[in-house]
Amino acid sequence: xxxxxxxxxxxxxxxxxxxxxxxxxxxxxxxxxxxxxxxxxxxxxxxxxxxxxxxxxxxxxxxxxxxxxxxxxxxxxxxxxxxxxxxxxxxxxxxxxxxxxxxxxxxxxxxxxxxxxxxxxxxxxxxxxxxxxxxxxxxxxxxxxxxxxxxxxxxxxxxxxxxxxxxxxxxxxxxxxxxxxxxxxxxxxxxxxxxxxxxxxxxxxxxxxxxxxxxxxxxxxxxxxxxxxxxxxxxxxxxxxxxxxxxxxxxxxxxxxxxxxxxxxxxxxxxx
Amino acid sequence: xxxxxxxxxxxxxxxxxxxxxxxxxxxxxxxxxxxxxxxxxxxxxxxxxxxxxxxxxxxxxxxxxxxxxxxxxxxxxxxxxxxxxxxxxxxxxxxxxxxxxxxxxxxxxxxxxxxxxxxxxxxxxxxxxxxxxxxxxxxxxxxxxxxxxxxxxxxxxxxxxxxxxxxxxxxxxxxxxxxxxxxxxxxxxxxxxxxxxxxxxxxxxxxxxxxxxxxxxxxxxxxxxxxxxxxxxxxxxxxxxxxxxxxxxxxxxxxxxxxxxxxxxxxxxxxxxxxxxxxxxxxxxxxxxxxxxxxxxxxxxxxxxxxxx
Numbered sequence: 161x162x163x164x165x166x167x168x169x170x171x172x173x174x175x176x177x178x179x180x181x182x183x184x185x186x187x188x189x190x191x192x193x194x195x196x197x198x199x200x201x202x203x204x205x206x207x208x209x210x211x212x213x214x215x216x217x218x219x220x221x222x223x224x225x226x227x228x229x230x231x232x233x234x235x236x237x238x239x240x241x242x243x244x245x246x247x248x249x250x251x252x253x254x255x256x257x258x259x260x261x262x263x264x265x266x267x268x269x270x271x272x273x274x275x276x277x278x279x280x281x282x283x284x285x286x287x288x289x290x291x292x293x294x295x296x297x298x299x300x301x302x303x304x305x306x307x308x309x310x311x312x313x314x315x316x317x318x319x320x321x322x323x324x325x326x327x328x329x330x331x332x333x334x335x336x337x338x339x340x341x342x343x344x345x346x347x348x349x350x351x352x353x354x355x356x357x358x359x360x361x362x363x364x365x366x367x368x369x370x371x372x373x374x375x376x377x378x379x380x381x382x383x384x385x386x387x388x389x390x391x392x393x394x395x396x397x398x399x400x401x402x403x404x405x406x407x408x409x410x411x412x413x414x415x416x417x418x419x420x421x422x423x424x425x426x427x428x429x430x431x432x
Numbered sequence: 433x434x435x436x437x438x439x440x441x442x443x444x445x446x447x448x449x450x451x452x453x454x455x456x457x458x459x460x461x462x463x464x465x466x467x468x469x470x471x472x473x474x475x476x477x478x479x480x481x482x483x484x485x486x487x488x489x490x491x492x493x494x495x496x497x498x499x500x501x502x503x504x505x506x507x508x509x510x511x512x513x514x515x516x517x518x519x520x521x522x523x524x525x526x527x528x529x530x531x532x533x534x535x536x537x538x539x540x541x542x543x544x545x546x547x548x549x550x551x552x553x554x555x556x557x558x559x560x561x562x563x564x565x566x567x568x569x570x571x572x573x574x575x576x577x578x579x580x581x582x583x584x585x586x587x588x589x590x591x592x593x594x595x596x597x598x599x600x601x602x603x604x605x606x607x608x609x610x611x612x613x614x615x616x617x618x619x620x621x622x623x624x625x626x627x628x629x630x631x632x633x634x635x636x637x638x639x640x641x642x643x644x645x646x647x648x649x650x651x652x653x654x655x656x657x658x659x660x661x662x663x664x665x666x667x668x669x670x671x672x673x674x675x676x677x678x679x680x681x682x683x684x685x686x687x688x689x690x691x692x693x694x695x696x697x698x699x700x701x702x703x704x705x706x707x708x709x710x711x712x713x714x715x716x717x718x719x720x721x722x723x724x725x726x727x728x729x730x731x732x733x734x735x736x737x738x739x740x741x
Contacts, residue, residue: 264500264529272500276524282490283525286497286505289482293458294501313521316490324482 161204166372169239170200174401175430176235176248182421184252187260190411191305192232194336194369194396199236201375202301211241214268220298221271221287225280226305226334227261228413234258234267242269278311280304281331285317288326288389299383302331307339310348315360321389322361329389330382331362334369336398338409357391369394401428436599437574440538443595444469446578447506450585451477457585458498460484460507462491468508468538468595488518492533496525499532504585510544511537511594515556526590527563534584535560536593541681542709542726543598543631543719552714558686560592561659567591568659569612570680570688572633575604576656583612596681598719600631603654615662621651624737625669625676629655629688632679632707635723638730643737650737658691666695670702675740677705679733684708705736 161169173196181187203209207220224233231251238245243257250256257266261275272283284300291298308314321329333353341347350356354364363385367378375394382390398412399405402424416424425432451457451473460482465471474481484491488509495507508514514537515522526533537556544552560568569584569591571577577595584591603618610616618633619640628636633654640650651673653665670676676696678689689706696702709726723729 272497273524273529276520278489279493279496279521279525282493282521283497283500285490286494286499287501288497289494290498290501290503293480293503313487313489313493316484316487317493320484320487320490320494323485 163373166200166204169204170196170372171401171428172239173200173232173235175425175428176238177231178402178416178421178424178428180231180234180248180251181415183249185415186252187231187415188228188413189231189416190338190398190405190408191226191229191334191336193400193402193405194398195229195232195303195334196400197370197372197375198303198332198334198394199232201372201379203236203240205376206379207301208298211269214242218297220301222301223272223280223284224262224274225302226277226308227274229303230262233262237267237269243267277305277308278313281314281317281321284329284331285320285324285326288328289324291328300329304331304333305339306333306335306337306344306350306353307347309333309350309353318357318360318362325387326389327386330379331389331391333391333393334396335393336396338398338407338412340409340412342409353393361388363388363390364393365390366393366395369396370400403427436601438597438599439571439574439577439595440469440597442574442577443536443538443581444472446581447473448476450582451480454504454585456503458482458503458505460491460495460505462486462488462509462513464509468536470506470508488513489521492518492521492535493525495533496529496531500529504532506534506536508536508538510551511540511556512551512553515559515592516553519559523563527566530565530589532588532590534591534593536595538595539597540594541596541630542714542722542728543596543681545598545719545722546716548716549713554683554709555686556594557658557682557688561686561691565589566659567612567657568594569657570594570630571656572630572654573600573603575602575606575608576610578606579608579610580612580656587612594630596631601634603633603637610656613657613660613662615665616654616656617665618652618654619650621649622673623649624741625651625653625673626679626733626737627653627655627666627669627676627688627692628679629658630681632681632728635728635730636679636733639733639737642730642734648737648741655688658688661691661695663695663699666692667699670696670700675703677707677733677736677740679707681728682708684710703740705740707732707736
């Protein structure tokens, strides 16, 4: 895909995020919007996947470890053709397959049920070990929030991935600098993230997480690294693309009202 | 055959046998492979063994990843750190996903002995019982540990297998007809039923002998599968004997006693007494001394029976 087309996909995903969260009346728009380019790069350019055959052997797998950003993942899957786009408006509703946090048994293309932070990287370690045993060429991708890496379990998994030389893992950190209670440095400092992972033995790549080309280059570079896992630290803006949500911790976990919804869709050039 | 064996010994031995049958069997541990006996599998199949270091959360998260990728995973550590420390990972990444992970947890209960209270878990069955879809198995001896482990490996989905540190007498023959999910009547009796699990099954047998000398006919049921529990057998025993004593090496809160009481309360309430850890922490000592001090012996079962009759 051309970069201009991918930019349009990322924008469409942002519109889908706003529409689905607004329809749900709850959810997490901030960290979903910050990850729009990341999920676009993964599902439309980088990963070897087939929407017609979600269980394809040898496919790449993506674990949304920051499960609350699933409006972004659902939108990417729908845009990619894993399920009809109309379903996005059932997000978080009773009986919907689009649970408030992802369930692998309900939605084609979801590889792991997540929601409780910090568990995705360990699951990736297990999947990567299995792929190595099976000579399966698939890569395992994970996406984490910056606040999420405050979980100790992340660092247990970070040690294991290096110990077992799991170069088939690419972890991505959505570094938007905000978590529910405020800025990382006010709640619990995570910086310098790159040096922490380097200290654990990871290959570290930094990129502009809201620049599709920068994200794709980083993810493609990660594929060429052997012997160690790679973490892509993607600098992003929380709420990216919606003026009043950008860099506001308050938009971590609430839905826009009708007026805010119209403003957001208009800013993104979408149709109401 | 020796007359005693720890269930963890049976676990290690059986894993090696199963490794030859199931190409996709993976065994994992968290730096306790010598104690849990999962190390026996490592010696036989090093390429299918993963030590995750002292990191129980990662152990069970990675186990989930392997299982979701098509492996059968036995992931071992001490029961305290499996059910306790890793509870929420087991709940969300294994229970909620239905991952085919067998949590084979050793050193459960008071018979951990000298290591003391920090390592003696009485909460694990209670914790695991609350997870939907979790099968819970608590073998009473080396033979049943082997028989039941093979059935646990043959079924799909998460299971918690509770294993002990101390060598315990054999109750069963190697070819005993035990079935996952079905309690086993060890001895018929008409006056009262003792429903026991794990090492307390042997104590129940000794208690029944003491009671028989007093003319009390005691039925003994081994509930090796605590979840799903054999409701039919418990209801039948309640109806026919009119009173039940439960015996477990676990807290009387939330374990076998509670599980049996949930069945009788809903179906045919009978008088009950519960032998187990009485809502207190343990301490260091020899297993037999501790069983006595914390009231988990045949004599305690006898006293409980007398209290009901």
